[in-house]
Amino acid sequence: MNTQYARLEDGNLVYAPKILTTPHGVVVNPGRMTYLAHGWKLLDIQPPADPPEGKEYVISGYTETTTDIQAVFKLVDIYKPPRTFSKLKIVIALTKRGKWAALRDWLDETEYGDLFDAAQDFREDHPAFIAALSAAQERFGFAADEIAALLAECVAD
Numbered sequence: 293m294n295t296q297y298a299r300l301e302d303g304n305l306v307y308a309p310k311i312l313t314t315p316h317g318v319v320v321n322p323g324r325m326t327y328l329a330h331g332w333k334l335l336d337i338q339p340p341a342d343p344p345e346g347k348e349y350v351i352s353g354y355t356e357t358t359t360d361i362q363a364v365f366k367l368v369d370i371y372k373p374p375r376t377f378s379k380l381k382i383v384i385a386l387t388k389r390g391k392w393a394a395l396r397d398w399l400d401e402t403e404y405g406d407l408f409d410a411a412q413d414f415r416e417d418h419p420a421f422i423a424a425l426s427a428a429q430e431r432f433g434f435a436a437d438e439i440a441a442l443l444a445e446c447v448a449d
Contacts, residue, residue, distance in 0.1 A: 294322075297332040300356055308332040328359065337363040346370055374417040379408070381446035389442070391432065398431060413448050 297308035308327055312319045319326055324334075333356065339349040349365040356362075386392035399405040404424040414421040429439060 294327070296335055297327040298335045298361055299332060300354055300361060303353070305335075305354060305361070307335075333357075334360040335363075336360055339363075339365050343367060374415050375443070376448040377414045377416065377421075377443060377446040378448040379411055379413055381448070382414075382442075385442050385445045395428060395432065398428070402427070404428075416443070 294308040294310050299306045299308075308322075310321055312322045312326065312330060314326075314330060322330075328334075337351065343349055344367075346369060347367050348370050350368050351363045352366040353364045354361050355364055383392055386395055399408050404420075404427065407420050407424065416422075425439070428434065429436075434442075
């Protein structure tokens with residue numbers, strides 16, 4: 293496959309082969325003129341200048357001229373996978389703050405106790421974790437910045 297030349301077929305990019313079969317025979321590693329003569333076009337997939345912080349360019353489609361195919365880019369947020377928090381680190385961080393005993397008692401009184409006991413770690417996007425965190429924040433009056441600092445210490449390795 294030669295990724296410098298391509299065709300658009302039903303809107304999909306198809307790369308040129310490294311070996312072309314032509315009416316005049318087989319051409320191994322064809323040059324620019326051979327590719328162009330057989331309907332392949334030069335491919336331009338250079339993204340625009342450096343994206344702003346936290347953003348990246350992704351190809352959203354292609355435009356085609358008589359001699360080349362150009363990628364069309366859109367600017368998107370860089371995907372950040374959800375963080376996973378270590379149960380052990382959460383216990384240590386809460387113990388350092390003198391809040392673990394009260395939180396443990398509260399967990400035992402709620403439906404969250406069994407979930408906490410069963411889990412090894414917690415993903416920040418899991419509905420049970422979100423609900424338990426919200427309930428604990430409300431019950432104990434944790435400030436949002438206090439929760440953020442605590443969780444930053446507890447990211448699993």
